[in-house]
Amino acid sequence: MTESLNGKGLALVPKTDGKQTLKDFKSDQEVRWCPGCGDYAILAAVQSFLPELGLRRENIVFVSGIGCSSRFPYYMNTYGFHSIHGRAPAIATGLATSRPDLSVWVITGDGDALSIGGNHLIHALRRNVNLNILLFNNRIYGLTKGQYSPTSEVGKITKSTPMGSLDKPFNPISLAIGAEAGFVARTIDSDRKHLQSVLREAAAHRGTSLVEIYQNCNIFNDGAFEAMKEPETRDEITIRLEHGQPIVFGTGDNAKAVRLAPYGGVEVVNRSEVAESEILVHDAHRPDPSLAFALSRLDEPAFQHVPIGIFRSVDRPAYDTLMSEQLEQATADKGKGQLADLLLGGDTWRIN
Amino acid sequence: MTKQVQQLDRVIIRFAGDSGDGMQLTGDRFTAETAKFGNDLSTLPNFPAEIRAPAGTLPGVSSFQLHFADHDILTPGDAPNVLVAMNPAALKANLGDLPRGADIIANTDEFTKRNLQKVGYAANPLEDDSLAEWRVHSLPLTSLTVKALEGFSISKKDAERAKNMFALGLLSWLYHRPTEATIKFLEAKFAKKPDIAKANVAAFQAGWNYGETTESFSVSYEIKPATLAPGVYRNISGNQALAYGLIAASVQSGLPLFLGTYPITPASDILHELSKHKRFGIRTFQAEDEIAGVGAALGAAFGGALGVTTTSGPGVALKAETVGLAVATELPLIVVDVQRAGPSTGMPTKTEQTDLLMAMFGRNGESPVPVVAPSTPSDCFDAAIEAARIALKYRTPVMLLSDGYLANGSEPWQVPEVSELPDISVEFTTEPNGEDGTTYLPFKRDTETLARPWAVPGTPGLEHRIGGIEKADGSGNISYDPDNHDRMVRLRQAKIDGIDVPPLEVDDPDGDARVLVLGWGSTYGPIAAAVRRVRREGGKVAQAHLRHLNPLPANTGDVLRAYDKVLLPEINLGQLALLLRARFLIDVISYNRVRGLPFKAEELAGVIQDVINSD
Numbered sequence: 001m002t003e004s005l006n007g008k009g010l011a012l013v014p015k016t017d018g019k020q021t022l023k024d025f026k027s028d029q030e031v032r033w034c035p036g037c038g039d040y041a042i043l044a045a046v047q048s049f050l051p052e053l054g055l056r057r058e059n060i061v062f063v064s065g066i067g068c069s070s071r072f073p074y075y076m077n078t079y080g081f082h083s084i085h086g087r088a089p090a091i092a093t094g095l096a097t098s099r100p101d102l103s104v105w106v107i108t109g110d111g112d113a114l115s116i117g118g119n120h121l122i123h124a125l126r127r128n129v130n131l132n133i134l135l136f137n138n139r140i141y142g143l144t145k146g147q148y149s150p151t152s153e154v155g156k157i158t159k160s161t162p163m164g165s166l167d168k169p170f171n172p173i174s175l176a177i178g179a180e181a182g183f184v185a186r187t188i189d190s191d192r193k194h195l196q197s198v199l200r201e202a203a204a205h206r207g208t209s210l211v212e213i214y215q216n217c218n219i220f221n222d223g224a225f226e227a228m229k230e231p232e233t234r235d236e237i238t239i240r241l242e243h244g245q246p247i248v249f250g251t252g253d254n255a256k257a258v259r260l261a262p263y264g265g266v267e268v269v270n271r272s273e274v275a276e277s278e279i280l281v282h283d284a285h286r287p288d289p290s291l292a293f294a295l296s297r298l299d300e301p302a303f304q305h306v307p308i309g310i311f312r313s314v315d316r317p318a319y320d321t322l323m324s325e326q327l328e329q330a331t332a333d334k335g336k337g338q339l340a341d342l343l344l345g346g347d348t349w350r351i352n
Numbered sequence: 353m354t355k356q357v358q359q360l361d362r363v364i365i366r367f368a369g370d371s372g373d374g375m376q377l378t379g380d381r382f383t384a385e386t387a388k389f390g391n392d393l394s395t396l397p398n399f400p401a402e403i404r405a406p407a408g409t410l411p412g413v414s415s416f417q418l419h420f421a422d423h424d425i426l427t428p429g430d431a432p433n434v435l436v437a438m439n440p441a442a443l444k445a446n447l448g449d450l451p452r453g454a455d456i457i458a459n460t461d462e463f464t465k466r467n468l469q470k471v472g473y474a475a476n477p478l479e480d481d482s483l484a485e486w487r488v489h490s491l492p493l494t495s496l497t498v499k500a501l502e503g504f505s506i507s508k509k510d511a512e513r514a515k516n517m518f519a520l521g522l523l524s525w526l527y528h529r530p531t532e533a534t535i536k537f538l539e540a541k542f543a544k545k546p547d548i549a550k551a552n553v554a555a556f557q558a559g560w561n562y563g564e565t566t567e568s569f570s571v572s573y574e575i576k577p578a579t580l581a582p583g584v585y586r587n588i589s590g591n592q593a594l595a596y597g598l599i600a601a602s603v604q605s606g607l608p609l610f611l612g613t614y615p616i617t618p619a620s621d622i623l624h625e626l627s628k629h630k631r632f633g634i635r636t637f638q639a640e641d642e643i644a645g646v647g648a649a650l651g652a653a654f655g656g657a658l659g660v661t662t663t664s665g666p667g668v669a670l671k672a673e674t675v676g677l678a679v680a681t682e683l684p685l686i687v688v689d690v691q692r693a694g695p696s697t698g699m700p701t702k703t704e705q706t707d708l709l710m711a712m713f714g715r716n717g718e719s720p721v722p723v724v725a726p727s728t729p730s731d732c733f734d735a736a737i738e739a740a741r742i743a744l745k746y747r748t749p750v751m752l753l754s755d756g757y758l759a760n761g762s763e764p765w766q767v768p769e770v771s772e773l774p775d776i777s778v779e780f781t782t783e784p785n786g787e788d789g790t791t792y793l794p795f796k797r798d799t800e801t802l803a804r805p806w807a808v809p810g811t812p813g814l815e816h817r818i819g820g821i822e823k824a825d826g827s828g829n830i831s832y833d834p835d836n837h838d839r840m841v842r843l844r845q846a847k848i849d850g851i852d853v854p855p856l857e858v859d860d861p862d863g864d865a866r867v868l869v870l871g872w873g874s875t876y877g878p879i880a881a882a883v884r885r886v887r888r889e890g891g892k893v894a895q896a897h898l899r900h901l902n903p904l905p906a907n908t909g910d911v912l913r914a915y916d917k918v919l920l921p922e923i924n925l926g927q928l929a930l931l932l933r934a935r936f937l938i939d940v941i942s943y944n945r946v947r948g949l950p951f952k953a954e955e956l957a958g959v960i961q962d963v964i965n966s967d
């Protein structure tokens with residue numbers, strides 16, 4: 001069972017008979033994010049993507065924590081659980097482990113996933129339960145009105161850090177790769193096509209997939225990803241990772257390529273200065289995570305180059321599958337449990 | 353030499369030694385033999401939190417007390433009749449509990465100058481007359497064992513280690529215990545090391561023969577089997593009974609059991625037990641922490657499983673926010689708290705009843721949670737089923753308050769017939785319940801129980817969202833309406849207040865007692881034993897024991913008001929007393945000791961007598 005499910009994230013989820021459209025996934029609840037919030041674009045992208053999977057709507061569940069982003073499940077006409085701050089991965093783990101027939105999606109924010117819920121996130125990733133985690137990274141605490149977050153850049157001036165934040169942020173992609181994640185990707189709210197292509201792969205992956213989605217909070221951290229959106233700058237900054245393709249970006253005089261660095265890791269060089277054969281070809285399926293990790297560091301130190309796409313997509317048995325197999329094995333070995341036999345097991349004696 | 357046999361009606365033995373001496377195993381085996389023989393029994397293991405505290409020191413002493421009798425008994429006994437002391441530390445740590453005239457069996461090999469010094473004995477108490485009040489049997493247990501095992505191909509260290517089996521053999525002879533089961537047990541335990549198995553069996557038999565042949569013991573004792581109600585019995589600890597109760601609840605409800613948990617003393621054995629029974633469809637999930645454990649259990653409950661989390665006090669503190677979420681989302685969930693001494697880490701292996709108020713109120717907002725507390729080790733089985741019944745019927749988290757004394761203590765359990773277990777099956781909602789026939793209202797309540805419908809993912813047409821934000825009555829949509837919130841707060845409270853719990857029963861044989869002793873949880877045994885003593889002396893006292901702490905049985909107030917005085921012993925500073933005073937304005941008399949140990953029957957008998965006398 002383990003082998004055959006690899007790469008088939010939704011193989012156990014029943015398929016719908018009828019045709020679905022975006023409208024089928026819209027709930028009757030009024031969406032209450034600030035006008036212009038990046039969350040709208042992500043919601044629309046998810047709603048228009050899901051029909052493609054052809055799953056029964058009732059077998060899809062969205063589980064979230066707390067934050068602006070975590071309101072997401074209320075707007076989806078599927079099953080949904082808006083839980084408590086940081087704990088969505090834990091709740092989803094119990095659900096997905098006991099119900100392999102469900103397609104379970106976790107919606108979380110940078111504070112939710114990486115501050116209060118950091119422990120659950122890393123353990124979900126290493127455990128590899130069949131979950132899709134969508135991390136809406138706006139590099140700020142939205143719902144609590146704009147404190148810096150664990151992805152805010154050093155020196156961030158916010159209400160809670162009037163003289164600038166002091167602590168180094170997490171790079172969610174590096175963190176996930178370090179936490180033994182099998183599927184790690186990054187995308188951005190403004191590029192629906194890219195976002196949906198990443199969701200497609202994440203859904204197909206059986207095990208935990210982590211998708212970091214850069215999301216603009218136009219109220220408290222407006223323009224955080226502007227350079228990746230502006231036509232003048234976006235191609236110079238954004239590195240689009242595609243499996244099997246040489247890693248190149250930029251145009252004209254600014255054309256760049258990524259190659260292995262002599263000191264280890266990877267480096268960005270002018271395309272004109274490297275031979276075609278020297279350019280690194282992206283291999284998302286490499287079992288060893290070192291290169292994926294090296295690619296995740298390319299945005300250091302100052303968001304100069306930012307890779308998006310699938311950093312890593314490697315199959316390994318999912319936790320829920322392995323647990324089901326242990327239950328099947330135990331039953332095959334000794335037969336289905338019988339309560340009377342259990343209670344009478346051990347040393348008994350009779351009093352007449 | 354034929355030896356004299358004396359009849360006894362009951363005996364209390366305490367095995368005490370260093371943590372590494374295998375005293376818990378020795379006690380367990382003696383208990384198994386005693387159960388097999390048909391005595392009634394009750395046990396009290398007492399061990400340090402450290403796995404191996406420094407050898408030979410007082411903090412390193414581990415003990416196991418067993419009370420067995422030819423009649424039904426209620427506690428592991430106040431004071432041992434026999435102390436087996438494997439070293440000076442064991443003697444020193446336990447002597448204070450030993451009544452005059454009790455037997456002491458001491459391992460002289462360990463009473464070396466160094467070991468004596470370690471615990472502050474200036475002289476060897478076995479050699480001066482400081483133990484004159486007791487009957488001391490000094491024997492070189494270690495060297496006798498090593499001698500008996502000469503010729504076995506095992507190391508001297510392994511031979512010395514078998515001394516606990518020598519002691520077990522001797523005690524087994526002394527009290528006419530059946531031995532086959534122990535021999536079988538040793539053979540199975542050391543199946544992979546046949547030499548060690550043989551040596552342990554030989555040490556066990558040598559101990560028996562030592563009793564039979566030497567003159568150190570001129571009398572052996574017989575304690576007839578107890579006349580308990582007819583049926584099939586087995587010996588069971590509270591943690592095992594609780595695990596079995598959860599499995600039974602899964603079978604009887606038809607829901608797969610999902611345990612989300614994180615190891616903690618003294619609750620871990622429930623995880624260990626449940627993880628052995630995967631062929632019952634049980635999923636055990638050892639999470640990264642308690643918050644994830646309860647979160648996963650709640651997630652599984654959302655998916656239609658019987659969600660359970662097990663922990664002790666520090667874990668309950670961590671789970672509080674998620675239990676609140678279960679209150680708000682009205683999902684069934686069982687939270688097992690095996691209470692231990694606090695605050696903070698406290699004394700992890702010692703017992704206490706100090707989490708009652710945390711179970712009742714330890715959450716933000718108005719978040720009522722039913723509380724059920726088992727009264728004996730075997731009652732943990734029924735209490736677990738009862739907790740599941742309430743959780744499932746009323747769609748609510750339930751706190752099940754066990755404690756270290758129940759968890760590790762054991763007693764004979766009359767194994768119930770499966771056909772007699774309650775049916776707690778539930779039906780998921782599969783059809784829309786709105787007026788229009790198409791919408792689903794996840795918070796439209798059952799008019800009688802006030803429980804909300806339970807529709808699980810996978811059910812077509814009933815897709816809905818739940819969460820911790822306040823919900824509109826009926827539809828469950830997010831609502832900040834003040835009046836709706838007030839209504840929901842009251843509805844959630846009314847649902848818990850209306851749970852069908854059986855009435856409080858009173859044991860008042862002559863019906864003319866003026867004093868009532870009330871208890872809850874694990875104090876049942878000591879209170880009942882104390883009540884027996886008082887009555888034997890002609891005292892009039894009634895007894896009642898609360899198994900449901902929230903809601904309280906409907907007749908609780910009437911019962912309490914029917915007596916001039918209500919005495920309430922608790923292993924805390926009066927937590928239930930606080931609740932009863934607030935609720936019924938009754939001036940209950942508290943008796944509180946928080947020593948990490950169960951009450952003694954004699955102690956409570958004195959307290960009861962004092963209250964009667966002061967009448």
Ligand SMILES: Cc1ncc(C[n+]2csc(CCOP(=O)(O)OP(=O)(O)O)c2C)c(N)n1
Nearest residue numbers: 066067068069085109110111112141142143
């Ligand atoms: C236990 C707890 N602590 C604190 C909060 C307050 N709180 C709510 S959301 C949030 C941060 C949200 O930030 P993020 O996860 O980045 O989500 P965003 O609003 O930016 O989408 C905080 C601190 C809470 N709800 N619960």
Ligand code: SF4
Nearest residue numbers: 034037068142217218
């Ligand atoms: S505060 Fe920011 S993240 Fe939250 S809804 Fe408004 S724009 Fe979106």
Ligand SMILES: [Mg+2]
Nearest residue numbers: 109110140142
């Ligand atoms: Mg944020």
